Amino acid sequence: MKKRWMKKAAASALMAVMTVSLIGCGSVKMTTKGTEDSTRDTTVKMLSSSDVVGKETNEKLETIQGILDKNFYFEEDEQAKQDGIIKGYMEGLDDPYSVYYTAEEYASFMEDTEGEYVGVGVQVSQAADTKTITVTKVFDGPAKDAGIEEEDIITKVNGEDISDQDLDTVVDKIRGEEGTDVTITIYRATDAKDHEYTMPRKKVENPTVEYKMLDNNIGYVEVSSFYEVTADQYIAAVKDLESQGMEGLIVDLRNNGGGLLDIAVEMLDYMLPEGKIVYTKDKDGNIIDEYNSTDDEQFTKPLAVLVNGYSASASEIFAGAIKDYGIGTLVGTNTFGKGIVQRMFPLDDGSAIKVTIAKYFTPKGNDIHKVGIKPDVEVELDSDAYRESKGEKDNQLQAAIDNILEKLGKKTADSTEDSSTEDTADSKDEKADSNDDSTESSTTETGTSEN
Structure with missing residues (x-):
């Protein structure tokens, strides 16, 4: 898919924040594969081990190795020890999002x-x-x-x-x-x-996008993560629902921990009027990247976005932009609050480090890190009813449906009963290819x- 959105201050693709990990479905962690910024010096200065850890620490490691050589009972795995040292080094940053990946983990x-x-x-x-x-x-x-x-x-x-x-x-x-x-x-x-x-x-x-038509011609699109295939899947889903006569749309980002920053931006470009989508600042307050939507397309039908405490990173970029532009209503509970960006730095041996490099801000300049985004309509999920009905009784979804019906002027005492489960059509998107950068959220x- 051709990218319609614009990116200012051509910098490296940034890893968006993400809190979800898919076990056997893809990782809900998100990081962006970065193209290096031509305007900034990204050269890594090579240092000796003593420069990095200090003479005393280096001597301590040598002493420990001597003890192990003489006393350790089991066979040593040299690669595992080296990986452990580097992991510990990164853990010393006290940032859960700055981590070391072994070659296997990075792959x-x-x-x-x-x-x-x-x-x-x-x-x-x-x-x-x-x-x-x-x-x-x-x-x-x-x-x-x-x-x-x-x-x-x-x-x-x-x-x-x-x-x-x-x-x-x-x-x-x-x-x-x-x-x-x-x-x-x-x-x-x-x-x-x-x-x-x-x-x-x-x-x-990983079925990143699933969609269906609910009663009253309300389209429902669930986005579970922001991967390379997601933007194409999402846009195809919305267009298909429109071809079926959709009058309003619900986008479900609950439990979506994030994914690729560029993918979230591409999806937002399809929804927003021309203007700012998101921008990032480094620790000195300098703007690193600014992403802007074009005026090619804009979604104008009634819109509601479902969020909860597990909606993070790229999900918050999406929700924050929708809220700032006032083109949709956020329904659910406060989002996660991950407003920092990581970049992945591949190393020569196939391993990599992921490093927090910036904060991101919504179009209106809101810093949501450790704060999250407050929904316009706050509704706690009735988890007992949801679980017992195997997801059929979803009071948060019903609140979003009610919101759309109000906007359409259709809400009556009878129109909302069980409308979340009375589907007129059901379909699932198919996987599409995409070459966008990725972002990781946590x-x-x-x-x-x-x-």
Whole structure:
């Protein structure tokens, strides 16, 4: 798809924030593959190990290695030790979004952004304070077949307690070679019991966009992440719904932890009038990038956007722009609040580091980091009714439907009853190719990923 949006201050493609990781569906973490900024010096100064860690630390490492050589019982894995040193070095930054990827982890990450990977087919998120990892979405695949459900809490992988491990580490444990088995233990609050499921790892496509026509000619588009295929899928979905006679649109970004920045921008260019979409600033307050929409196309029908506490990064860029321009109504609960941007720096051996380089701001200049975006219509999900009905009773979706009906002048006492489940058509987008840059999202309070 031809990019219609404009980018000022040609800088490197920035990694947008993302909190979701897909286990077997692609990672909901998001980072942008960066093209280097021709206006800035991005040369990495080569330093000796003593320059980096200091003489005392270098001597301490040598002392430790001497102790290991004489006393360690098991066989040493030199590569694992080196990777561990670098991971620890990055952890010393005290930024959960600045991390080191081994060559294998980086390859897996890049696979995720393409919307397909080997896993079990769930989206998960992690609370930064407790490190609790919760299943936020289950796609068609091994996990769904095994019986894993939304809101299950993952406690063990292959019998190993993962309660103190970060999201990336757990995702890597769940993923693996196609055809091999993985055992996942979860805690389910509905029966207050632990459940253990063993399932095969399979190649899974991440269905980033699903759509259907609801009653009263209201289109519904669910976007689970912002991957390379998503913009084409989203625009195709909206156009198809319009061809079916759509009068209003609901975009569901709940549990969407983010993805590729450029993809969110491309989707917004299709929706917004000409003007600013999002811009980023470095630590000195200098504008790095500014993304602007063109006047080629603009969505003018009644619009509502569903958000919740797991809507992060690229989702917040989308929601923030819609709110600032006043072209749609945000419905749900406060968003995650990840307003920082990361860039991926590939290294010569196939590994990479992801580094926080900037904050992003909505068109009106709002800084949403650790704050999130407050919806126009605040509605807490009735989780009991939602779970018991297997998603059919969704009071947040119903609130969005009511909002659209009000805008259309159609709302009556009878028109909204069960309208969220009375579909007149149902369809699913097909995967399309895209060469856009990717962005990764995470947040300080929660993190999400696909596996």
